[in-house]
Amino acid sequence: MMKKISAKQQRILDFISEFSLEHGYPPSVREICAEMDLRSPSTVHAHLKKLQEAGYLEGSDHKSRALSPTGGPSMVPRVPILGRVTAGMPILAVEEHIGYVPFEGAVGGGEYYALRIRGESMIGVGIMDGDLVIVRQDLSARNGDIVIALLEDEATCKTLSVTSDGVWLLPENPAYPPIDGTGCQILGVVKAVYREY
Structure with missing residues (x-):
């Protein structure tokens, strides 16, 4: 989840x-101190x-x-790619952290993957x-939402329909x-689709 940061923290982030980008590695605490005109390394550590x-x-x-920005200079929020889910018959849900994908909507709060x-x-x-679907982790969903649902140990991506005769x-x-x-x-609600090609 991306939170608001102070103007000073934004300047530190931009500098990092x-x-x-220029050096291929992040600056040291002392280099950040010098750039930001700060005397105390503990202040930089806090930021x-x-x-x-x-x-x-x-x-x-x-x-x-050892710290690196989570995006380029534009700092687009990213969400982790956790594996595969079926849009066919349910398959075994496999959770494997295999990279990141940019998603602006992740700023709004909640856990995304x-x-x-x-x-x-x-x-x-x-x-x-x-395709990659961007999912907001949620244990509940509304009728008509596209959801990731777990049936026993199998996950599937489908549209949720709650009717008088069942789910x-x-x-x-x-x-x-x-x-x-x-x-x-319900494991989460699909918020966006990301196509890499």
Whole structure:
């Protein structure tokens, strides 16, 4: 989740980005002190910690050389790609952190992640085989939402339909049958589709 940062923190972030692009590695705490006209390395450490907590820097141990911006100079928020989900018949949900994808909407709050779609059951709403869907982690969804649902240990991407005769997971392709969603667990709501080609 990306949080608001102060003007000083934005300046530090811009400096880290520009320095990293120019040198191929981030600046040291002392270099940040010099650039920002700060005397105390602990002040820089405090700003770096805030930037890391806000999602603008990634790394470890609060050593600035180990920290790197989560995007280019524009700092577009990114969400982790956690694996594959089916848009066909349900397949085993595999969680594997395999990279990042940019998503501006991640600033609004909540946990987001991306999943690679396998299958063609959602082509009617423009979700194609091989696309990445950006999902907001949520345990509930509204009727008509496109959701990632878990049935036993299998995850699927479908449109949620709650009717008087039960819960259904509907494909958006007439070649696929509706799935009885009774007892399914909602893992999240699809917020966007990302196509890499």
